[in-house]
Amino acid sequence: MSENTRNVAEAKFSLVICGENLPMDEISATMGVASTRQVVKGEILNRLPEIVAHEDAWFHTLQLSNPGGRDEVLMGMLNNIVAHKEYLQQLAQKGRVIMRVHLRSDRATQAWRWTPETLEILAETGFPLDVTCVSWGDIGI
Numbered sequence: 001m002s003e004n005t006r007n008v009a010e011a012k013f014s015l016v017i018c019g020e021n022l023p024m025d026e027i028s029a030t031m032g033v034a035s036t037r038q039v040v041k042g043e044i045l046n047r048l049p050e051i052v053a054h055e056d057a058w059f060h061t062l063q064l065s066n067p068g069g070r071d072e073v074l075m076g077m078l079n080n081i082v083a084h085k086e087y088l089q090q091l092a093q094k095g096r097v098i099m100r101v102h103l104r105s106d107r108a109t110q111a112w113r114w115t116p117e118t119l120e121i122l123a124e125t126g127f128p129l130d131v132t133c134v135s136w137g138d139i140g141i
Contacts, residue, residue: 010104011064011112013074015081017088019095022056030087031080036061055095064101067112078121085126092127100130107135 017027020041028034039057044050064071081088081099088097099122103112114122122129 009106012061012102013064014059014061014100016098016100017058017091018055020055022058024058027058031084033060035059069113070115081125097127098130099127103133105135
């Protein structure tokens with residue numbers, strides 16, 4: 001494992017489904033996973049400044065734990081996405097299906113290693129992957 005992979009303080013993967021009048025309970029039942037968050041169109045997301053949800057959103061977020069290689073939790077979720085690809089593609093015709101990875105570090109440099117196996121199944125899903133990294137910038141001195 002590289003030094004920079006040890007700098008990751010938190011890593012999350014989310015499957016996000018957005019659209020109008022989402023069948024939230026159907027999504028959870030079909031995917032076999034509960035939503036970790038649901039947003040309904042018109043819901044106030046932030047008060048100052050006021051931000052209102054312009055569409056529904058269903059989230060399933062899980063913690064990642066292996067920055068240096070294969071992450072079993074992630075692989076399980078990606079396999080689930082591939083198994084339900086046709087259903088998700090139907091939802092994507094009316095909205096969006098996004099996979100999202102969020103990394104947070106207290107150090108200036110962070111890294112997450114993706115194995116060839118993980119990259120293959122990510123590509124097999126057919127859905128976009130958004131990656132965000134947040135660092136508080138401490139260089140570790």
